[in-house]
Amino acid sequence: MTYRQRLSLFIIVDSIIVLTAIYISQFLVNATIHVITLPLLISSITILLCHHFFSVRHKLYKKAWEYASIGELLIIFKVVSFSIFSAIGVQLLVFQELHFRLLAVTWLLHMLLIGGSRFVWRMYRDSIINKKVYKKRTLIIGAGSAGTMVARQLIKNKDGHLLPIGFIDDNVKKHQLDIFGIPVIGGVEKIENIVKELEIEQIIITIPSLSKKELNTIFQECAKTKAKTQILPMLEDLVTGKISVNQFRDVQVEDLLGRDQVDIDIESISDSITDKVVLVTGAGGSIGSEISRQISNFKPKQLILLGRGENSIYTIEMELKDRFKNTDIEFITEIADLQDAKRIMSVMSQYNPDVVYHAAAHKHVPLMERNPEEAVKNNLIGTMNAANAASWCGVGTFVMISTDKAVNPTSVMGSTKRLAEMIVQNMDKHSDTRFVAVRFGNVLGSRGSVIPLFKKQIEKGGPVTVTHPDMVRYFMTIPEASRLVIQAGALANGGEIFVLDMGEPVKIVDLAKNLIKLSGYSIDEIGLEFTGMRPGEKLFEELLKDDEVHEDQVYPKIHIGKTATLYLEEIEEILSTYSSLDRQTLRTRLVNLANNNVSPQPKPIMSISG
Structure with missing residues (x-):
């Protein structure tokens, strides 16, 4: 129904209601309706015209009565009352007399019929028409x-x-x-x-x-x-x-897991990023790409997206250029392998970044167990090359992304990340660059993580595979992890290992059950299957070793770990001999060294400062 049709309908219905109210009142007061006197006729015309005038003035005809409430009732009260008062004025001016009882009954009936007609329609619509729809x-x-x-x-x-x-x-x-x-x-x-x-x-x-x-x-x-x-x-x-x-x-599973978000210090982050040159290694990965998105919100002068995979770097470049097209940020892509020291030094020298976020790493635990030499090359040598280049080129702050698997590690991946932390902490002692590391737990939805795997298994009809019924992990979202990394860069004095208080750990089996239910299935429909722990895995992860814990928080939910012993000579020996070692020996030496189980023989000190 158009507005014009709706308005015409209201005028006709209200006209009938007004006249009906007046003549019923005449019958109730004077017990007659066939005698139409001049005062009654003049009063009827006055009330009718005034009703339509005040209805238009107070927008009574524009109200959506399916949403009617006290406000609409108040407007009806005003329209009816003003109409009756107008009739009172006309009677006094023209006839010098007032038919008070007649007008009082008319006011009452007018209110009941006008208000009732609206609400009866609303009740009919709600109870009859709407109930026809399932x-x-x-x-x-x-x-x-x-x-x-x-x-x-x-x-x-x-x-x-x-x-x-x-x-x-x-x-x-x-x-x-x-x-x-x-x-x-x-x-x-x-x-x-x-x-x-x-x-x-x-x-x-x-x-x-x-x-x-x-x-x-x-x-x-x-x-x-x-x-x-x-x-x-x-x-x-x-x-x-x-x-x-x-x-x-x-x-979503993200609604149920992880921690409540910690607000970041916008001012300190702006000081460290806005109008600065920022470089992100591993910018095409889950964490690196989200760090790049978060950094872009603070409008750096240049953002260098460095990575080894051209497709992932191209994807994040196109996304950022489109998302921040109305800003002056210059997005620059560099395809480079961190294991190529000369190439990384060339990139750092060309752009002279103020801040480097080092997110590039091999992170898949079982794969690194089978390929320990690749973990050494990417996680250790790659970190050392990036850190050396940053120090040599005078970078202000270097933030390395670490993991809770670096604490008391049982895997090659965790061990190489712990040794990379040692390299970074040692660099801070010999360089003007502030070197820090940031540890956090599992990231929800990152590539290679458990949640995408569970979702694929559910899509195929199951079963969902869990390694052990008692396995627990800490979880956080990718945006939260990225904000922590950026906040750590703003807080950095140099040499710290920042650790996020991630709340209570979550049982992986409970995560699997939640995902099944969130997908609209029952546990019996999809099924759960326990496959046994894989090499290098632990039942639970830790964020700090006992000798690393600082109880005080440097920022809400952010702790700083104490500096532990740095075994630089032993790291140098591994880097010089890893290619000649068989995989089992290399695994053992990495895990032992990361857990402070080292040989007492003195070894030459590695030179890794710029």
């Missing part, structure tokens, strides 16, 4: 402002497919209350029973202030049911209009 029975978690906003939208959305049946809220003061006619049934612990009793098909979590731990608790209760669970979009997306309140999204 809607899923929906349970809303959270009866706060966000939850009630969602409920209101679902009730009014005639094209929606969700019908709110009840609220869940842990605030006992709200229990047994009705909001928009929807009962607040109980707390989170009742979700499973309520879903069964009320035949709930959909659950929507609408509490924006939930921590990850609280959200995980609620999701585990929802996962006990067969109902599909979704979550309210991010508030900033709602406020900016990117999406509407009834565009719910599926719960």
